[in-house]
Amino acid sequence: MLSKRIIPCLDVKDGRTVKGVNFVDLKDAGDPVALAAQYAQQGADELVFLDITATHERRDTTIDMVKAVARELNIPFTIGGGISSVANAEALLNAGADKISINSAAVRNPALIEELAKAFGVQFVVLAVDTKYTGGKNLVHLNGGRLATELETETWIKRAEELGAGEILLTSMDHDGTKQGFDCNLLDKICRSINIPVIASGGAGTTAHFTEVFTQTGVDAALAASVFHFGEIAIPDLKQELNKHGIPVRL
Amino acid sequence: MIGIVNYGAGNIFSLTSALQRLQLAYGMVDTEADLDKYSHIIIPGVGHAGTAMKKLEQTGLVEPLKKLQKPVLGICVGMQLLTRHSEEGDADMMNIFPLETKLFDKEKHIKIPHMGWNNVNFKNNLLFEGVENQTQFYFVHSYFIEYNPIFDIATVDYGVQFSAAIQKDNFYAVQFHPEKSGAAGERLLKNFSTITP
Structure with missing residues (x-):
């Protein structure tokens, strides 16, 4: 049976992991390779790296990081952030990334989804969508939820599927950071x-939240950052718990 | 030493990285003459099967590969290339295995692509030596190889039961990605490297 996937998300900047990673036994919490290896060891099924490097000049650093991760990691990983062309994506593919995620660039230029799917296959293209409930509708937001668009989330996701997105990473900005659970209603609908x-993605606080999202919706994977980084939830415990509830996981 | 068929279908960085981690020596196969340099051959592949076949044909390696007596391992699209025909691009493949590569059926209420870790039920085979049955391997594909008891050495369920691995004489092939399937995948690559013709 296909397992439900548990995906830690790491923010990286200039080739280093940033934002409060607090592993006691890790000498250098900024080393993406060491962190990735640790998560793989703990039973993470996949990893997502979100590149928040501001300048284009530093993209080479990201490529080097992707290569370093691919050399060591024996599970799949996705890299997102700042990808706006087939050339960007190809460089990451050749560096060993299994998938790339695109967000704002796809909203601005939906044809990018199609171009990427044609060039590398749909399995390579993850569409990341940040959604927020605004004026009675779930609307796609850009720039980490700060910039509202007029696109309805469900409409956009359906269109993206038609264009060739192979997977959707849906982050609820209303739930993100609250630790009050995933947006099960919207996820189910999507x-x-x-x-x-x-x-x-967005809202994981306890293991019960993961059980909830897997039993109440048809999602295939759940992503979280801080609960894993700060050791609030240990992946082996989480998987045991999911298993107890009859949710298929890789133990 | 392992030779990787270098025909331009997808990225092989992950595969070469896995071989490096396992300290298995490898090199690239670009021409027919290169095939003689290696004891084992891997045919990788990601992306569109029809396009991959065209690229492989352009290298002139199809016939020499078919004649090989040494162990060959096809991975993912590299597996599909060994079949007779693929529905992806309605393309004729190498026809080493008289099998069909088919598109998953949406009507089965499954999501396509089949993406993630799925349990593999295998038969007694050198490729899976030391791996526990029902271990999960990482899959990512929209087309699959029909189950056929003659060639099947491992099955997986996703809407239908299909072949996760097949073998015919010296030709082995797996639909999942051993280079991305954790310790079990690494063991499988190691096992392949020790198979003798």
Whole structure:
């Protein structure tokens, strides 16, 4: 049976992991390779790196980091952030990334999804969507939720599937950072409207939240950052718990 | 030493990285003459099967590969290339295995691509030596190889039961990505490297 995936998300800047990673036994919490290896060891099924490097000049550093991660990691990983062309994506593919995630660039230029899918296959293209409930609708937001668009989340995701997105990473900005649980209503609705895998993101606080999202919605994976980074939830414990609830996981 | 068929279908960095971690020596196969340099051959592949086949044909390696007596391992699209035909691009493949590569059926209420870790049920085979049955391997594909008891050495369920691994004489192939399947995948690559013709 296909397992539900648990995905830690790491923010990287200039080739280093940033934002409060607090592993006691890690000498250098900024080393993406060491962190990635640790997560793989703990049973993470996949990793997502979000590149928040501001300047284009530093993209080479990101490529080097992706290579370093690919050399050591024996599980798949996705890299997102700042990818706006087939050339950007190809460099990351050749550096060993299994998937790339695109967000704002796809909203600005939906044809990018199609171009990427044609060039590298749909399995390579993850569409990341930041959504926020605004004026009675779930609207796609850019710039980490600060910039609202007029695009309805469900409409955009359906369109992206048609264009060739192979997977959706849906982050609820309303739930992100609250630790009050995933947006199960929206995730359920989205899963019913498309036929590609969906990764739930935003709101994980407890293991019960993961059980909830996997039992109440059709999502294929759940992503979280701080609960894993700060050791609030240990991946082996989480998987045991999910297993107890009859949710298929890789133990 | 392992030779990797270098025909331009997808990225091989992950595969070469896995071989490096396992301290297995490898090199690239660009021409027919290169095939003689290696004891084992891997045919990788990601992306569109029809396009991959065209690229492989352009290298002139199809016939020499078919004649090989040494162990060959096809991975993912590299597996599909060994079949007779793929629905992806309605393309004729190498026809080493008289099998069909088919598109998953949406009507089965499954998401396509089949992406993630799935349990592999294998038969007694050198490739899976030391791996526990029902271990999960990492899959990512929209087309699959029909189950056929003659060639099947491992099955997996996703809407249908299909072949996760097949073998015919010296030709082995896996639909999942051993280079991305954790310790079990690494063991499988190691096992392949020790298979003798």
